[in-house]
Amino acid sequence: MRQLLKNALVLRDARGAPTAENIMIDDDRIAGFTLADSVPGYAPVDLSGRLVIPGFVQAHVHFCQALLRGAADDMALLDWLRTRVWPLEAAHDEESVYLSALLAGTELLAGGATCACVMESVRYADAAARAIDELGLRAVFGKVMMDHTDTPPELGGLPDSFIETTRQTLDESLRLLKKWHGAAAGRISYAFMPRGVLTTSEDLLLELRKLSDEYGALVHTHACETWPESRLVERRRGQTEIKYLRRLGLANERLLLAHCVCVDDEDIHILSKHRVNVVSCPLANLKLASGIAPLEKLADAGITLSLGSDGPPCNNTLDMFTEMRFASLLQKGALGQPTAMPAPQVFEIATLGGAKALGLDGDIGSLAVGKKADLAALDWQQPQTAPQKPCVAGLVYSGGAHMVTDTMVDGRFVYRHKKHVAVDTAVLRRQAEVALERLTRRFSPG
C-alpha cells in the first residue's frame, strides 16, 4: 500500500523546522519527501492545516495502573504503595489488565505517542500485549519480575500474589518472550523487567544478564528513584545501585533505567562509560516528591535520555507534551538557568532519545527515508499557541496531547480524525468503570 500524506507542515526531527512537504509512504516505511502534489501509484491522504511530527516514544509506563488513575493523590510514597497501588495492582484480573492497557494505550495514541516501553504487572501480561496488538501501538513490553523482598519493613512486605520464585518468574518471562518478541510484524518486542534491586534476587539478575545476551532483549528496571530507597540499596548491597548493576554485568546498552534521580558523579560516569540508557519521569518524581533528575548532567555525560510518564496514579496523565515541558522547566528551575534544557533538546529526548533507549532508532524517532511511518498530526490552531507559527519551542512550551488529531504506526492510521480505529472509547470508558468497581471490591488494603 502506497500513500502520499499531503498539505501538511512536516517537522522531520528536533533539529529541523516545519516545512511544507508531502510524505511518500510504502507500506510501513517512509519512501521519500516531495513537493509534488501527486505521485503516480500513491493514494493521497489530505492533512490540510496539520503539523506532522515524529511519534513520541513513551519510555516508561505501567499500563496496568491506568485503571488506578487518581487512586492515590496527595499521599506519602510508602502509604501510596502499601495501602493503594500494590494491593490494587494485586487485585487485577485478566479483564481488568486488558481494559487498563486499552485505556493507557488509547491515551498514548491520542496524544501522539506511537511507541511505549510498558512495564506490566506480575500476572496477565498476555492481556496487556493483546490490547497493544489490537490498538496498533508499537511497544517493548514485559511482565514485572519480583522474587525477593528486601523492601523497607515499613512497607510491610509485598502482596502475596506478587511473589514468585526465581524459576517461576523466569519461566513466565521466557514464555511471554517466545510468544511476543517480534510479534505483529516486529511491532511488539519483549524485555525483561525486574522491578528493582530490592525486589529481585541476585540469582535472578545474573540470569537476566545471560538471557538478555542470548535473546538480544532489553532489561528495563527502576533505579535510584528516591533517596531513602537508594540509601537502603547501598546498605543492603554494600554499594550504590548503579555500581551493583555494573558488578553483576548488567550495565550495557541493553539496560534501560527508569528515574535515576539519586545518582552521584561516579554513578553518572559508570552509566556513560557502559552506555546505559536512562528514562526520566519528571512529573511522577515531583508528585511523589522524589526529586528532580540531573538531566543536564546526564546529557552532558553523553548518556541517552528518554522520557516517561510512569503510572497514572503518580502523574496523573500520559501526556508527552507535559513531560517535555516540565523536563525542560524543572532543569531551568533546578539549575537557576533559563537556558538549560532548551526546547529542541527536550523534543529530541522525547522522540529520538526514546527510540535510542529502546534500540529502535534505526526504525523510529524521526521522520526519515527508510524509517517506519510512525507519526502524529496536530492541529496547531489553539488558543494557547496564537500568534506563534508552528515550531519546536511552541510544541514544548504550549503543546498538549489534545492537539493531536491523527496518529499513524507502521504506515497505518490507528487514530484518525480524533477517533481510535480499533476501539470505541465511550464503550471502553464504561467497561473500565465497571472493571474498576469490581477490582475495588476485590481489593483489601494493607
Next chain:
Amino acid sequence: MRQLLKNALVLRDARGAPTAENIMIDDDRIAGFTLADSVPGYAPVDLSGRLVIPGFVQAHVHFCQALLRGAADDMALLDWLRTRVWPLEAAHDEESVYLSALLAGTELLAGGATCACVMESVRYADAAARAIDELGLRAVFGKVMMDHTDTPPELGGLPDSFIETTRQTLDESLRLLKKWHGAAAGRISYAFMPRGVLTTSEDLLLELRKLSDEYGALVHTHACETWPESRLVERRRGQTEIKYLRRLGLANERLLLAHCVCVDDEDIHILSKHRVNVVSCPLANLKLASGIAPLEKLADAGITLSLGSDGPPCNNTLDMFTEMRFASLLQKGALGQPTAMPAPQVFEIATLGGAKALGLDGDIGSLAVGKKADLAALDWQQPQTAPQKPCVAGLVYSGGAHMVTDTMVDGRFVYRHKKHVAVDTAVLRRQAEVALERLTRRFSPG
C-alpha cells in the same frame, strides 16, 4: 432574564464534591440550586454531560504580551527583558495592544477563567480595556507605571517610550480609573500598577498609597521575583522590598504582590500581619529560573494566595489547570512531601483565593446563592481522566483548558459550545499574525 442550568454535575467550591443539581440564575446572580427539572419563569439551558465549576481567577497576567508568545524561549532573564520583551512591548501601537488583549482574553475564557487581574503596558491601556469589555471578561486592570530607572546597569535602561514623569503616569492612571473603574456594570475595575520598586520613585509610591485609599482601588505590583533583583532592592533601599513597601504605608489588604519567591520569615510575617495578598506564578518562575515561591509557608502564615500565568513569553500558556497542577507538584517536590499543597487547597487558591486577592470574594470565587453567575462547564470525558469520576483532584492533576466547553460571566455565556460569542477566533488569529509582523518591523532590539 432567568435561566435554569440543567443536567450538569455542579462543583460549588473546592471543599465540595460534584453533585447533580440545577442552578437558577436571575440576571447576573445565582438565585438558588434545585433538584427540580423545571422552574416556572426560568429558561432551561441544557448542560448534559458537563461538570460546572466556579470560574477561575487569573490573578496576574500581561495581556499586552500575548502577541509576544514564544518570542523569548530558552533565554536568560536579563537578555529576555532587554533584547526582547521590553523593546517588543515598547513597539506596541493601539491596534496591537487591542488584538493582544483579545488573544489573551479569549484564551482565558476558553480555559474557564472568568476574571483576570491584567497589568497592561505603559500606553494604549484603553484599547485593552475595550477588548476586555467586548469579550465579557471580568477584570481588574491597570496600566503599568514607571517613572524611575533604578534597574541593574546590565539592563541598559528602559526603552524611551516606557518612561513617564511621576505626574504623567499619575494623570494617565487617574484618567483611566475615572473612565473604567466600575465600568460594564461593575465588571471592570481599575487598579494602580507600579511595575516594581526599582522602576518607580518613592514619590509615586507614596502618592499611590493615598489614591488607593481615596478610590478604594487595589495596588498591584511585582515583588521579590528573583534573588538578584531582590538583593538589588535591598542595596538601593536599605531594606527588603516587603519592609520598604510597609515603610511607605502600602502594606494592607488592597496590595496584591506578584511572585514573592524571594521572601524571608520576617517578610512573611509582615505580609501576614498587614493582610497583603500574594499571586504566585509557578510556571513563569520556573521558566525564567527565578525559583519556587514558598506557598505552603505563605499559606500557613494565613496569607491569601492566588495564581497567575504572568506573560505568554515566560510561560507560554494562560492555563489555570496547568498553574494549579504545578503549584501543587512544585510544593511537593520542593518540600519533599507528597502530601504538600493537596488538590482542594490549590483549587481553592485558583478560585476563591483569586477572588479574595482582588477583593471580590463577596461576588465571585465559588458558586453560592447571591454570588455572580461566573462559571465554566467542562467535558470530563477525556483520554487523560478515565476511569476516574469527576472530582477536585482529577481537575488539578488531569485537567486542562481544552476540557472547557462553555464559560459564563455575569449570567451571560461569553463562550458557548467552544466558540466565543464576541469574537471569531480564526479571524482574530489572522489579524494577530499581521499585527505581530508590523510590530516586529517597528521593533529595534537593544
